[in-house]
Amino acid sequence: MSLSEPLQPGGFVPIEAKLTISDARSPVVLSQGSAKLYFPSETLTGNGEMLLRFLPEPRFCIETKFQRAQDNNFEYVFVAGALESTMEFVFEGQRIDGFATRRQVVRPASILNSSVSSIELDWSPGAMPLYFGDIDSRSVTSVILHLFNFPNFRGNQSVHFGASSFGALLILESRESRVWIQGLPRGATGSAWRRIKAEGGCHLTHVAKLERKDCAALTLAEFELQREMLASFLSFVKGRNYSLAYNVALCTDGVTAWRSFDHPTSDHEVNTWFSTEDGSQAEMLFPLFEKRWNLSPNWRDCLSTAIYWYTQATTEGRMPSIGAAIILTQSALERLAHHHAVIDQKVLSAEQFNALRASDRIRMLLSSLKIPIEITEDLPEIKRFNELNSGSKFTDGPHAFTYIRNSLVHPVAKQEMEDCYIDAWRLGLWYLELAILALCEYSGKYENRMIGEMSFVPWYKKQKAGITS
Template sequence: MSRHEPLQPAYNFSSAPEPVGLFQGTVDVGLGKKRFSGTADLWLKFLPSPRVIFHARVQGTPESEPLFAVAIQDDPFLSFNGQRIEGFRGRWRADVDTFELDWHPRSEPVALCDMQSKTSVAAILHLFNFPDFRDGQYQTTAAPAGRALLVLKAEGWRVSLQSLPNNATHEAWERIKDEGGCFLTHVAKLERKDGKLFSGDEACEQRLLLASFLSFTKGGRCETVCEVGLDAAGDKTWETFGSPRITNPPYSWFNPSKASQAELLFPLFVKRWQQSEEWRDCLRSAIYWYVQANTNGGALGIDAAIILAQAALERLAHHHLVVDKKMISPEGLDRLRASERLRLLFSNLNLPVGISAATPEIQKAALRFNWRDAPHAMTDIRNELVHPASKKRVVDCFFEAWKLSLWYLELSVLALCGYDDTYTSRLTAEYVNESAQVPWGARGSQF
């Protein structure tokens, strides 16, 4: 692979967490039965939480001031560069002949053009709070000087992720650790491997796939934002505008010091994702619940995280055992206990089911409650959270049950994709950059 050109962000995000201007245009605002014209700036605001906002300024006359004050109580609308933006108003201010308001789009990303009709040979993508990775497969042969490189290739597409120049990715992560919030950490380039054109709609499809893959890799919600399509001359052909939706999970299966793990998984993940619409929905749902459950003490408590993680496992079990392999009927699976459903899934994926020394509290409790294996322990603890009828004292097992459920969930997704390399075990790893072989196959160990 030849050396990659250094990528530059399409927008200057260096002023974050201060608002960043993305676009300017003309605007029409409807207030009651009147319409007013003016200008608007499209901003990416980071505080109190990331969101894109249109800040509009329209002109009236001194006679308009009472209308401004009264009509804002009605349902206003906003049209930007001739395109109506569905949304709702935020802050507003009225002077004698000037009216300003913030307009919040109802959904993101916002596209200000017909994405199907616009084509490009490449697209620039922006990533916030993505792990500071290194040691990709192409680092020594293809990375620009001073940049970390991760290349994701599958089904005729290539996504090249680069760190920022001048050690800016490391500095961004120092700010994230010290201040919280979100900062640009990587720039990516999407392109077809054969160099052919692709539409904006096709780029959006790849973005959805990447969002699930990157979220599973990071262990928390992570998606590209503010994508820009480029033609062969490097000019913009389309743009989408969205805000980063980020979380900072405690850890995941991915070792940032071994970026090749993501490069090896990606084509396997895409193959499974594209196998059918049902598999796509299954993976998307399981990963959504996974990132919600991989909490680091935020709004979601560890009890809710245990419930969500096991719901994701049961979703995978149903699709793999009933829909894909047809090993059992839907009615047959429903008749099984939850522990039996999980045991059947894990056994079919060659995952160990025994209770090991990696979960000492569960191991001690197993003697009191006659838990035969890990699926039995996990589901019994979950049942005590949902239906505490027997009043078993299992609170000391909550943390380990959470870790164990997520460990099984990560390994189940990896196994269902056919991945057979290394990962970070949240049960045994002492450091985030410690890797072990997956526990199936000839080289795998039990834990």
């Protein structure tokens, strides 16, 4: 398939998950192999299992077991005093930095084996993601992604491509790659989300496939670039920090080349710009986001930072607090404003930008992107404050938002603003969502958190008969 060849309807090949989860309370064994534990004075050899544990929180760990002649002094040091800095842990021939979350010496019950004890260790990797397998393979044509707690979106792509038995289907296409995101068969995605809403926790909800559009091989370096961009994009869609937890690289013949592991995220649903009733929003934004992301390393850093702060600010009654969320949102807006005005458009020097008040920085960003800054009826508490305090009346939304933010950070001599916190939080997130969409040049519909329904972005211009109206 060439880069310019369009997708053809029908003939959809279902994506098969490489992970089976029967009970989200029970750990899943993903890999088995040899393990070694190096101490300054000796080496222990045994076996280990790579586990995905869901309780008390979703984490990957390696459960290992070693045999050793009993030595009470060594056992005491191992259980009570041995530091990770004195140990080196190797699994499947690969050194893995990390720390022990459980250490236990199991003495035999039988007198016949009284001279041998088992040393059990649960090893939690430090730096993630981890890769195992033939990472230098030049035969990888696709990577299967397993998505946990991903929004239960709707869409018509599944009907178009003959995948209706799998519920919804998203197709995210960039210039060179394509990502298929598919629901689980037999209504399993809906069942998983019913459990998430009722019990919380981490559940597999979707499976996806990443491939090059020209069917060429996908190197690990190319996957890493795609993984970073896709994780940031999906975080913006979900509204919470999102990781690609378990990925399986497949060769043309279906043989696994390598696998990667990262700790899954188990966050709840929050309101974002993305409506689960219309998955086409994500499909429309994805190539625009990828284009902006790849413009420069500076743009990549700016977007990833702003989105990370955005995911921390969509709190909805959980941690962090509303006050902290407002502070984080202003930081993200100023980050975007600086990059847009100083680095990208070069309309201000860094010194000129730093001399501006926070409200002026945000106002300049929003105005240049055609984002409304008026205080409307959708901000009832802020409007009421304005009516009651004519002497300190807010001139517009950026003024109100930054004033309320400052009252959180510098409360001395400030009037009580608690009643305005929710309005300010909603306003700031709305600004931030629209700013990211505008910078990506998105011109479709979005979920407008100010009115609680879908609407076109403010800068949308309807095209009719080739004339902009």
